[in-house]
Amino acid sequence: xxxxxxxxxxxxxxxxxxxxxxxxxxxxxxxxxxxxxxxxxxxxxxxxxxxxxxxxxxxxxxxxxxxxxxxxxxxxxxxxxxxxxxxxxxxxxxxxxxxxxxxxxxxxxxxxxxxxxxxxxxxxxxxxxxxxxxxxxxxxxxxxxxxxxxxxxxxxxxxxxxxxxxxxxxxxxxxxxxxxxxxxxxxxxxxxxxxxxxxxxxxxxxxxxxxxxxxxxxxxxxxxxxxxxxxxxxxxxxxxxxxxxxxxxxxxxxxxxxxxxxxxxxxxxxxxxxxxxxxxxxxxxxxxxxxxxxxxxxxxxxxxxxxxxxxxxxxxxxxxxxxxxxxxxxxxxxxxxxxxxxxxxxxxxxxxxxxxxxxxxxxxxxxxxxxxxxxxxxxxxxxxxxxxxxxxxxxxxxxxxxxxxxxxxxxxxxxxxxxxxxxxxxxxxxxxxxxxxxxxxxxxxxxxxxxxxxxxxxxxxxxxxxxxxxxxxxxxxxxxxxxxxxxxxxxxxxxxxxxxxxxxxxxxxxxxxxxxxxxxxxxxxxxxxxxxxxxxxxxxxxxxxxxxxxxxxxxxxxxxxxxxxxxxxxxxxxxxxxxxxxxxxxxxxxxxxx
Numbered sequence: 001x002x003x004x005x006x007x008x009x010x011x012x013x014x015x016x017x018x019x020x021x022x023x024x025x026x027x028x029x030x031x032x033x034x035x036x037x038x039x040x041x042x043x044x045x046x047x048x049x050x051x052x053x054x055x056x057x058x059x060x061x062x063x064x065x066x067x068x069x070x071x072x073x074x075x076x077x078x079x080x081x082x083x084x085x086x087x088x089x090x091x092x093x094x095x096x097x098x099x100x101x102x103x104x105x106x107x108x109x110x111x112x113x114x115x116x117x118x119x120x121x122x123x124x125x126x127x128x129x130x131x132x133x134x135x136x137x138x139x140x141x142x143x144x145x146x147x148x149x150x151x152x153x154x155x156x157x158x159x160x161x162x163x164x165x166x167x168x169x170x171x172x173x174x175x176x177x178x179x180x181x182x183x184x185x186x187x188x189x190x191x192x193x194x195x196x197x198x199x200x201x202x203x204x205x206x207x208x209x210x211x212x213x214x215x216x217x218x219x220x221x222x223x224x225x226x227x228x229x230x231x232x233x234x235x236x237x238x239x240x241x242x243x244x245x246x247x248x249x250x251x252x253x254x255x256x257x258x259x260x261x262x263x264x265x266x267x268x269x270x271x272x273x274x275x276x277x278x279x280x281x282x283x284x285x286x287x288x289x290x291x292x293x294x295x296x297x298x299x300x301x302x303x304x305x306x307x308x309x310x311x312x313x314x315x316x317x318x319x320x321x322x323x324x325x326x327x328x329x330x331x332x333x334x335x336x337x338x339x340x341x342x343x344x345x346x347x348x349x350x351x352x353x354x355x356x357x358x359x360x361x362x363x364x365x366x367x368x369x370x371x372x373x374x375x376x377x378x379x380x381x382x383x384x385x386x387x388x389x390x391x392x393x394x395x396x397x398x399x400x401x402x403x404x405x406x407x408x409x410x411x412x413x414x415x416x417x418x419x420x421x422x423x424x425x426x427x428x429x430x431x432x433x434x435x436x437x438x439x440x441x442x443x444x445x446x447x448x449x450x451x452x453x454x455x456x457x458x459x460x461x462x463x464x465x466x467x468x469x470x471x472x473x474x475x476x477x478x479x480x481x482x483x484x485x486x487x488x489x490x491x492x493x494x495x496x497x498x499x500x501x502x503x504x505x506x507x508x509x510x511x512x513x514x515x516x517x518x519x520x521x522x523x524x525x526x527x528x529x530x531x532x533x534x535x536x537x538x539x540x541x542x543x544x545x546x547x548x549x550x551x552x553x554x555x556x557x558x559x560x561x562x563x564x565x566x567x568x569x570x571x572x573x574x575x576x577x578x579x580x581x582x583x584x585x586x587x588x589x590x591x592x593x594x
Contacts, residue, residue, distance in 0.1 A: 044389040048360035055304025056244050056266060058356050060181040061386065062103040062227040062349075063246045063264050066116050066202075066296060067177065070095040070125065071170035074133040076163060084140060085168075086133045092170055093132040095125065100247035100264075100297030101176065101219070102306065104231055104336070106346020108200070108223040110176055111231070111332055112296030113311050115211035117174045117202060117219055126167050130158040137163075174202040176221050179248075179264045184385030186259045194258050197383045207335040214281040214331040215311045218341065225346045225381075229298060231336065232305025234328035237284060241271040243326075245290060245310060247297030269299065269324070282328035284308045290324035299326050306332070348384075351377055359394055365404030370394040 045057045071092035075085045087093065099116030103109065119125060134155045141149050157163040177199045180186065188194045200221035208217035237243075245267050252265045269288030276282050284299070290310060299308035308326030315322035336343060345353070355373025358366050374391035377384060 044393050045356075045359070048356075049362075052244065052302050054356070054360045055302065056246070056300060058353050059102075059229045059298070059300055059304045060246060060264065060266075061179070061352070061384070062229045063179055063181070063297065064101050064103065064110060065177045065179060065248045065262055065264075066099045066101050066110070066112060066174055068097045068099070068117055068119060068172055068174040070097065070119055070121075070172050072125075072129040072132065073168040073170075074129055074137075074158075075166045075168065076133075076137055076158075077165065078141075078163070086136045086140075088136070088140075093129060095128050095132065098248065098250065098293055099295040100293065100310070102246075102298045103226045103228040104218070104306070104332075105341060105343045106225055106228055106349060107342070108221045108226055109206065109341060109343075110202075110219050110221065111298070111306065111309065112217055112219065113211070113309055113327070114208045114215045114217040115311075116296040117172070117205060117217055118208065118211070119172065120211065121167070121169055125169075127159055129167050130165070131155055134158065174219065176200055176202060176219075177262055179262050180259055181264060181386055182227065182384060183262070184388060186257075186262070188258045190256075191258060191261075206341070207339050209281075209331060209335065211311075213279050214327055214334075216309055216327050216331045216335060218332075218335050218339070225348045227352065228343070228345055228349050229300070230305045230345070231329050231332055231343065232301050232303065232307045233333075234282070234284065234307045234330050237271055237274065237301075237307050237328070239271050239273060242302070243269050243271065243286065243308065244300045245269055245288075245294060245297055246300070247291075247294030247310060249289075249291035250293040251291055252293070265294075267294075272323075274328075275325075282330055283311065284326040284328055286324050286326060288324070305329075348377075348381060351380075356390070359390060365401065367394050367398040367401045368403055371398045 046053050048054045048057065072095045073085055073087070073092050075083055077083045097116070097119050099112060101110040101112030101116065104111045134151050137158070138149055138151045138154045141147075141154065154163070158165055177194070183198050186194065186198075200223055202219045202221055204220040206218045206220055209215065246264050247267075248261075249265055252263075253261055255261075267289045269286040269290060271284055272287045273285040274282070275285055284307075286299070286308075290313065294310045295312075297310045298306040299310065301307045307329045309329070309332060311325050311327045313322050313324040335341075351373060355370055355377060358373055359370035361370075371391065371394040374387055374394055377387050378391055381387075
């Protein structure tokens with residue numbers, strides 16, 4: 001009986017021990033969940049444990065928005081003896097087109113689609129000019145004619161050539177804008193207020209392949225130590241691969257503020273097919289959300305390398321959907337090699353990549369290393385305002401992390417409460433396990449064949465190497481003033497930049513009719529962007545008119561084209577004509593043409 005009582009008491013004690021172990025295990029699990037929640041909730045950069053997300057985050061600051069201005073005048077022939085050039089003030093209409101690009105070197109070299117910086121002087125651009133001049137032409141006719149006309153009638157007459165006219169274009173000017181992934185949120189209310197360090201004029205087109213060939217270009221802006229992305233090999237791209245496109249789609253412009261317009265969009269696409277045009281250009285057909293304004297933007301592999309450049313798309317008004325095409329990165333590599341361009345990452349990019357990799361790591365001391373790297377970036381590159389939320393988050397997390405051995409970082413924190421809780425929990429668990437083992441050994445004492453409990457050993461803690469702080473780099477330079485332009489844009493109709501290939505209207509085929517009529521060779525995409533499923537011919541993902549503020553009224557208003565549209569629409573939902581409203585960046589562009 002006594003032995004049974006002892007056994008019963010031991011079993012009862014073991015039940016209590018089991019309950020205690022369960023409580024301790026639950027507490028440890030809660031600590032682990034809390035630690036994981038701190039790592040994931042509201043973390044700048046999103047799910048950085050995903051290598052694809054991490055690669056895109058690292059590449060994003062290098063993606064830029066490119067606004068190209070084609071100065072245009074329209075000479076209208078009212079009669080054999082009466083021709084008038086508009087605008088009569090002599091200042092050309094700023095025909096603004098927008099696309100995307102990405103720095104591919106630390107020396108201000110930007111990869112984009114050629115039609116973004118060299119828009120074709122085709123019928124589409126002519127329609128844009130007609131729409132821009134229509135009000136002036138209408139006013140002139142109503143003042144000097146015998147009949148009164150409307151702007152819509154004039155647009156239709158100009159587009160149909162019932163009123164004869166000739167287009168005159170000046171030298172194009174392209175401006176590269178950093179995105180908010182570099183600048184952070186901007187306090188500027190208009191483009192005129194954007195700080196000068198966040199944009200630069202394209203001063204050289206280093207190398208290009210025209211849009212009827214491989215539609216790629218490398219342009220240069222006078223900046224150094226810029227963020228950059230690496231060009232990867234497109235030969236490894238296969239059907240069903242997932243790529244990431246970073247760009248500035250026109251439909252993403254929900255307001256006129258610089259922060260809104262300069263915030264890039266990230267979209268996933270799936271490789272549908274690999275093809276070659278009749279002119280020998282390797283292209284990648286993709287399915288997914290690719291829009292006008294994305295033209296020239298990079299398509300990234302899972303490793304964050306450029307494997308494609310958004311180029312053009314096809315659509316049919318008689319069927320929903322559209323098909324998008326990328327120029328393969330092999331075409332860009334040919335340009336790089338032909339000019340011997342050094343695409344090695346800059347000091348900025350090396351420090352940013354390393355700091356972000358530390359930020360996304362899980363190894364001991366990674367928060368301290370990330371905080372140190374981000375702090376150095378903030379000091380060395382004060383224009384890189386987007387670093388602030390990453391630095392703040394890393395510093396907050398580092399307060400709850402033991403500093404690495406030999407770390408020079410001092411965050412002013414005592415041993416963290418979470419580390420202390422883990423230590424207490426671990427000691428308690430070990431003590432309870434030892435007690436259970438002893439109790440079990442007591443119940444089995446004296447029984448033959450029962451081996452003695454073996455003694456374990458304590459694992460030696462790993463040594464954490466001290467973080468080697470990189471040497472300070474030279475401060476990020478402030479770009480020079482961007483006025484006046486290097487090319488004489490004030491003398492309207494002057495020659496294009498010497499590095500540019502002259503554009504001939506005969507060089508590009510007219511856009512196809514619908515149903516589509518097969519045409520030989522590479523089909524020139526439209527310059528203007530079109531709304532989804534609009535009866536648009538083959539179009540590039542390139543340019544769109546400047547954004548308009550959102551209009552939730554739903555009121556339809558007549559446009560010059562004769563169709564009804566919302567007042568904030570950028571393009572007619574029926575014919576695709578650009579909005580008659582003035583562009584958000586017209587004043588900004590015009591400022592540099594004076």
